[in-house]
Amino acid sequence: MASHMRALLHVLQGSIERIEKECQRSGVEFPVLDEPYMPDSKSIRLTPAVQEASIPTTATAYQLIAVVQRPQMHVFNAGCSYYLSASLRAAIETNAVEILREAGPKGLHVTKIAAQSNVDHMKFSRIMRFLATHHIFKEISPDVYANNRLSSICDTGKPVAELLDRPLEKYDGTNGIAALIGHCTDEDYKGAGYITEHLTNPEMAFEDSPERSPMMQAFGCDVGVWNWLEKPSNQLRLQRFGVAMDGVSRMRPQDSILKGFDWGYLPNDSIVVDVGGGIGVSSITLVKAHRHIRCIIQDMPSVVAQGKKVDIPGANSPAPPAPLLANMGTANASPYFTDLSMYVHFTGQDRTLAHIVGLLNGAGWAMERVHPGDSIGNYLPQIIATPA
Numbered sequence: 291m292a293s294h295m296r297a298l299l300h301v302l303q304g305s306i307e308r309i310e311k312e313c314q315r316s317g318v319e320f321p322v323l324d325e326p327y328m329p330d331s332k333s334i335r336l337t338p339a340v341q342e343a344s345i346p347t348t349a350t351a352y353q354l355i356a357v358v359q360r361p362q363m364h365v366f367n368a369g370c371s372y373y374l375s376a377s378l379r380a381a382i383e384t385n386a387v388e389i390l391r392e393a394g395p396k397g398l399h400v401t402k403i404a405a406q407s408n409v410d411h412m413k414f415s416r417i418m419r420f421l422a423t424h425h426i427f428k429e430i431s432p433d434v435y436a437n438n439r440l441s442s443i444c445d446t447g448k449p450v451a452e453l454l455d456r457p458l459e460k461y462d463g464t465n466g467i468a469a470l471i472g473h474c475t476d477e478d479y480k481g482a483g484y485i486t487e488h489l490t491n492p493e494m495a496f497e498d499s500p501e502r503s504p505m506m507q508a509f510g511c512d513v514g515v516w517n518w519l520e521k522p523s524n525q526l527r528l529q530r531f532g533v534a535m536d537g538v539s540r541m542r543p544q545d546s547i548l549k550g551f552d553w554g555y556l557p558n559d560s561i562v563v564d565v566g567g568g569i570g571v572s573s574i575t576l577v578k579a580h581r582h583i584r585c586i587i588q589d590m591p592s593v594v595a596q597g598k599k600v601d602i603p604g605a606n607s608p609a610p611p612a613p614l615l616a617n618m619g620t621a622n623a624s625p626y627f628t629d630l631s632m633y634v635h636f637t638g639q640d641r642t643l644a645h646i647v648g649l650l651n652g653a654g655w656a657m658e659r660v661h662p663g664d665s666i667g668n669y670l671p672q673i674i675a676t677p678a
């Protein structure tokens with residue numbers, strides 16, 4: 291066991307040294323957790339060397355925790371992680387992040403945050419402490435909180451007065467991170483609570499009807515997620531979902547849609563139809579980079595209307611060092627999250643590469659090349675296939 295831990299430490303040390311070397315080379319400090327997030331195109335995190343080294347660093351740190359922590363404690367924490375989702379949603383929906391941005395670095399007592407949000411400070415204090423315990427917000431002195439790097443990533447950037455005045459527009463025109471977390475910790479989280487009921491109910495266990503997905507069970511509805519989102523009572527959720535797709539695009543390297551397929555090769559005025567294109571997140575990136583292409587975004591009428599308000603201007607990754615998991619474990623959890631989320635929303639799934647190969651072969655196509663969106667093969671790979 292000790293040698294196992296030492297092997298992990300060795301990987302951790304190596305990857306931290308690579309980060310330090312890059313910081314020294316560029317004369318930039320690695321951002322600290324205590325300071326709010328500052329978007330900066332020259333950020334050290336965006337350099338390829340740091341992006342690459344941060345993946346094994348994260349994977350090793352999580353794996354070390356899994357090795358060192360008492361198993362009962364580790365699994366208990368995993369089983370109770372729903373409190374993190376619930377608390378994060380509460381903080382976002384009460385505008386705590388924006389209230390603390392306006393309060394500045396000295397922070398604000400929880401009674402004053404709660405007063406601005408019109409919630410009970412005794413209840414709210416526990417939510418904030420739970421989040422701060424997980425490094426989201428910092429507790430400067432007892433019950434006095436300030437934003438830190440992790441909480442401020444959920445900042446819509448809007449004045450609190452505006453959020454209180456126009457709550458339905460909270461996420462409109464934002465970078466989508468708060469919207470994405472809001473969506474995940476609300477309808478996705480509630481749907482996830484019904485996975486076992488869906489999995490074991492003999493009536494639904496072996497079907498794949500999107501109308502009876504775990505999420506539809508959670509909301510006592512049978513019309514499917516898209517029609518459910520169109521209900522007037524879901525106006526905030528529908529608007530939030532569109533913006534959340536922009537948040538998803540910020541989780542992956544911005545240019546991943548541009549990789550793989552040679553868009554430049556298309557003749558002038560070629561038309562690309564973006565089916566289920568949402569508010570145009572991918573199409574906008576594409577036409578900005580390739581002015582000779584025109585995109586038609588096809589989606590539900592209400593989503594298209596929302597989109598009009600927005601400014602439209604290789605399959606095998608290298609194996610990580612032992613003893614890290616082949617898929618980088620928790621450092622690479624997002625594709626597995628998305629897959630379960632597809633189950634919860636639609637009784638669906640995210641396709642693996644093997645599924646896509648089978649689908650293409652079945653339709654008479656042969657896979658030629660995969661272009662992963664990032665260095666660990668994550669995020670919407672671009673796939674080149676030709677008629678077999």
Ligand SMILES: C[S@@+](CC[C@H](N)C(=O)[O-])C[C@H]1O[C@@H](n2cnc3c(N)ncnc32)[C@H](O)[C@@H]1O
Nearest residue numbers: 516535536566567568569571572588589590593
């Ligand atoms: C997961 S979102 C993807 C959005 C977009 N491709 C992106 O990456 O930002 C799926 C989209 O499919 C749309 N959609 C669902 N059912 C549809 C239908 N029957 N016709 C057109 N669009 C539909 C939804 O409104 C939603 O915007």
